[in-house]
Amino acid sequence: MTALLEVKDLKIEATAYPPGESPRNITIVQGISFAVEKGKVLGLIGESGAGKSTIGLSSMAYGRGGVRITGGSVLVNGVDVLQAGSAGLRSLRGREVTYVAQSAAAAFNPAKKLMEQVIEATLHHKLMSREEAEARAITLFARLGLPKPETIGNRYPHQVSGGQLQRVMTAMALCPKPDLVVFDEPTTALDVTTQIEVLAAIKEAIAETGVAALYITHDLAVVAQVADHIMVLQSGEMVEYGTTDHIINRPTMDYTKALVSVRSIEHVEKSGGDPVLSIKGITARYRGTNFDVLKDITLDLPAAQTLAIVGESGSGKSTLARVITGLLPPSAGSITFNGRTLAPDFEKRPRDDLREVQMIYQMADVAMNPRQTVGTIIGRPLEFYFGLRGDEKKQRIQELLDEIEMGEGFLDRYPAELSGGQKQRVCIARALAAKPKLIICDEVTSALDPLVADGILKLLLNLQKTENVAYLFITHDLATVRAIADSIAVMYQGRVVRYGPKTDVLSPPFDDYTDLLLSSVPEMKLGWLERTIANRKMEAAGN
Amino acid sequence: MRIPLAAALGLFFTALYFGAAIFAAWIAPYGAAEIIGDSWESWSWAHPLGTDSIGRDLLSRMIWGGQTTILIATLGTLISFSLGSTLGFLAAVKGGWVDQLLSRMVDLMMSIPSLISALVVLSVMPVTLPVLILVMGILDATRVFRLSRAVAVDITVMDYVEAARLRGEKQLWIIFREILPNALSPLIAEMGLRFIFMVLFISTLSFLGLGVQPPMADWGGIVKENKEAIVYGVPAALVPAFAIATLAISVNLVADWVLNRTSSLKGGRG
Numbered sequence: 017m018t019a020l021l022e023v024k025d026l027k028i029e030a031t032a033y034p035p036g037e038s039p040r041n042i043t044i045v046q047g048i049s050f051a052v053e054k055g056k057v058l059g060l061i062g063e064s065g066a067g068k069s070t071i072g073l074s075s076m077a078y079g080r081g082g083v084r085i086t087g088g089s090v091l092v093n094g095v096d097v098l099q100a101g102s103a104g105l106r107s108l109r110g111r112e113v114t115y116v117a118q119s120a121a122a123a124f125n126p127a128k129k130l131m132e133q134v135i136e137a138t139l140h141h142k143l144m145s146r147e148e149a150e151a152r153a154i155t156l157f158a159r160l161g162l163p164k165p166e167t168i169g170n171r172y173p174h175q176v177s178g179g180q181l182q183r184v185m186t187a188m189a190l191c192p193k194p195d196l197v198v199f200d201e202p203t204t205a206l207d208v209t210t211q212i213e214v215l216a217a218i219k220e221a222i223a224e225t226g227v228a229a230l231y232i233t234h235d236l237a238v239v240a241q242v243a244d245h246i247m248v249l250q251s252g253e254m255v256e257y258g259t260t261d262h263i264i265n266r267p268t269m270d271y272t273k274a275l276v277s278v279r280s281i282e283h284v285e286k287s288g289g290d291p292v293l294s295i296k297g298i299t300a301r302y303r304g305t306n307f308d309v310l311k312d313i314t315l316d317l318p319a320a321q322t323l324a325i326v327g328e329s330g331s332g333k334s335t336l337a338r339v340i341t342g343l344l345p346p347s348a349g350s351i352t353f354n355g356r357t358l359a360p361d362f363e364k365r366p367r368d369d370l371r372e373v374q375m376i377y378q379m380a381d382v383a384m385n386p387r388q389t390v391g392t393i394i395g396r397p398l399e400f401y402f403g404l405r406g407d408e409k410k411q412r413i414q415e416l417l418d419e420i421e422m423g424e425g426f427l428d429r430y431p432a433e434l435s436g437g438q439k440q441r442v443c444i445a446r447a448l449a450a451k452p453k454l455i456i457c458d459e460v461t462s463a464l465d466p467l468v469a470d471g472i473l474k475l476l477l478n479l480q481k482t483e484n485v486a487y488l489f490i491t492h493d494l495a496t497v498r499a500i501a502d503s504i505a506v507m508y509q510g511r512v513v514r515y516g517p518k519t520d521v522l523s524p525p526f527d528d529y530t531d532l533l534l535s536s537v538p539e540m541k542l543g544w545l546e547r548t549i550a551n552r553k554m555e556a557a558g559n
Numbered sequence: 560m561r562i563p564l565a566a567a568l569g570l571f572f573t574a575l576y577f578g579a580a581i582f583a584a585w586i587a588p589y590g591a592a593e594i595i596g597d598s599w600e601s602w603s604w605a606h607p608l609g610t611d612s613i614g615r616d617l618l619s620r621m622i623w624g625g626q627t628t629i630l631i632a633t634l635g636t637l638i639s640f641s642l643g644s645t646l647g648f649l650a651a652v653k654g655g656w657v658d659q660l661l662s663r664m665v666d667l668m669m670s671i672p673s674l675i676s677a678l679v680v681l682s683v684m685p686v687t688l689p690v691l692i693l694v695m696g697i698l699d700a701t702r703v704f705r706l707s708r709a710v711a712v713d714i715t716v717m718d719y720v721e722a723a724r725l726r727g728e729k730q731l732w733i734i735f736r737e738i739l740p741n742a743l744s745p746l747i748a749e750m751g752l753r754f755i756f757m758v759l760f761i762s763t764l765s766f767l768g769l770g771v772q773p774p775m776a777d778w779g780g781i782v783k784e785n786k787e788a789i790v791y792g793v794p795a796a797l798v799p800a801f802a803i804a805t806l807a808i809s810v811n812l813v814a815d816w817v818l819n820r821t822s823s824l825k826g827g828r829g
Binding site for chain 2: 341342343362365367370371373374375377379382383384385386387388396397400446450
């Protein structure tokens with residue numbers, strides 16, 4: 017059987033424009049060869065910057081923002097698309113090869129109804145009449161498990177949820193009956209409970225329509241559920257290629273092994289101890305609204321331990337952080353910290369209260385002033401709280417940099433000159449500089465690649481031992497929670513639905529929501545998706 | 560450091576005009592009010608730009624006039640920027656009623672065309688240099704306020720500003736150390752433009768007779784004094800017009816270049 021997509025010795029370059037220097041060519045992807053047969057799914061996996069999206073788009077002969085395909089060949093149905101010319105590409109794109117983007121919210125035109133956009137490519141290529149196309153779209157909507165498939169096409173993009181929008185985009189890609197679909201991180205921006213549904217829908221649609229697919233993601237556990245073969249990429253080069261079973265169960269390269277064993281930090285929970293932070297009956301709402309975002313929250317966090325707050329987006333986890341820091345004074349309840357009652361508004365808190373509660377943000381990029389050097393960013397709290405100046409300050413900054421395992425040579429760098437993981441480390445150093453008793457970590461690893469995130473988690477655990485600092489760890493990722501938490505609070509729609517020591521919270525019997533949440537976390541096992549979906553169907557039938 | 564051609568040209572002409580203004584006392588061949596010949600003499604070696612309506616050396620008047628015009632425009636721009644950006648940042652950082660009060664006052668001032676408010680104020684006040692500079696600076700500060708508030712509102716919601724607030728930093732630190740460095744690029748671009756609007760504004764006022772008072776020279780005033788000459792084919796009124804245009808272009812070429820140098824986030828400032 018001949019391959020549908022055959023990529024040989026692909027080389028992709030771009031031009032970099034470093035400020036103050038002459039432009040130079042950089043190689044993004046080199047020496048990549050693979051083939052995808054009809055009805056098969058190839059997973060492309062790697063960290064950000066590994067070139068996976070670039071390779072995916074090359075199957076449509078498309079280079080994003082100045083990226084050029086400079087070598088090799090890409091054969092779709094035996095035709096080299098790199099030599100196709102613009103007319104040839106126009107008939108290829110949206111007909112033979114289609115694309116599903118990561119952010120559905122950004123990929124849809126908000127001014128047009130969904131149906132118009134779903135059938136646009138099909139009509140453009142004159143593949144079907146409008147009636148046929150609409151009928152096919154409705155069939156696809158039903159197959160992808162969208163509610164009210166007959167009428168959902170009449171809605172606008174903002175009228176459906178993120179997970180539904182992602183499925184509509186999948187329908188858009190499948191509508192023209194393509195030979196190949198490129199899925200570019202289709203579930204990355206979704207909550208786990210939504211991700212599993214979209215994943216199941218995509219897998220089913222691929223199986224029923226018999227298309228071939230490239231599935232791009234950074235999450236090995238996800239790709240293990242849908243792909244037949246997996247290619248592991250690092251810095252634009254292939255690390256390992258094999259069947260899904262081979263990659264997951266018998267990886268040969270060190271890098272692949274690291275990816276497979278990621279999130280396997282063992283953390284023995286601590287218990288007991290006097291609480292450093294007690295929250296009692298907190299209810300809060302945003303100004304000008306009549307809806308309580310937090311409802312009667314009561315939690316305790318013992319000194320030098322970690323309390324994880326888990327929930328999906330919109331559950332109120334970040335709002336809880338804002339209440340504790342004093343950015344959002346609660347409408348009822350009290351916060352006791354270190355035996356003192358904290359003022360509801362941070363502007364009324366004494367300097368020591370502010371110093372002892374520090375915060376680390378999700379996006380390290382915007383948590384640091386881009387116009388300040390690393391030295392200033394870490395040095396300011398030292399100067400502000402402890403009055404350190406000159407050499408004394410410099411020495412302490414270097415100590416902190418050593419503590420976050422970064423070493424010398426960073427003092428005069430700007431944040432834009434750091435990698436994602438380094439940025440987050442600097443933010444940790446800034447928080448540590450204040451010698452806090454509590455650090456609130458708001459999704460600190462969710463914007464990072466798995467291996468980098470692993471490093472950050474290990475660093476946080478070590479720092480907890482040496483600095484005796486308590487963490488309030490806000491996350492939607494249960495694997496992270498297992499790695500770091502001593503106790504867990506599960507939040508759902510502004511309430512704590514389950515709260516206790518880690519092992520208790522993570523062992524049955526579960527309440528409905530925790531069960532759903534826990535069973536939705538992808539496991540790095542073949543067939544996990546089918547088993548989970550089958551279990552849910554059985555339970556639903558049993559009820 | 561390589562300077563692009565456009566920036567080099569801009570730098571050259573800007574330096575030329577500012578140099579002539581600063582060293583006017585040494586460069587100018589004659590005094591600003593010295594009558595040395597007939598009216599509207601044509602260009603010659605003795606008087607490179609000829610003479611004006613009452614026989615003063617036009618080159619000397621251009622140099623002295625440039626001094627007045629550039630001095631007023633520079634000081635006016637400085638006042639409008641320090642006042643406008645400080646209040647704009649304050650409004651953005653404080654929010655609430657402070658923002659409302661400042662913004663509505665600015666709206667009120669902007670609802671009257673600035674030329675008309677300037678004419679009204681200057682017709683009741685004595686027209687001296689400090690008064691002129693102050694009036695122009697304050698009227699123009701409303702535009703700077705709008706811009707800096709808009710820029711700062713976007714910056715104040717960033718996590719790093721929140722982090723600084725939670726650290727317990729005072730408003731002054733937040734305004735000058737967190738917000739200002741990040742708002743600099745649009746402000747510098749605006750500054751080049753505002754300086755030129757100042758030159759045009761003072762020239763307009765002088766042309767209307769409410770700006771710089773004779774016998775002091777300024778470019779707008781020189782246009783006014785020599786406007787009849789155009790009828791006789793004497794280009795005396797076009798000389799200051801040309802000066803205003805070239806100054807406008809060159810200052811903005813320099814501002815563009817500075818903008819490029821400062822907008823890099825990798826420490827590329829110099």
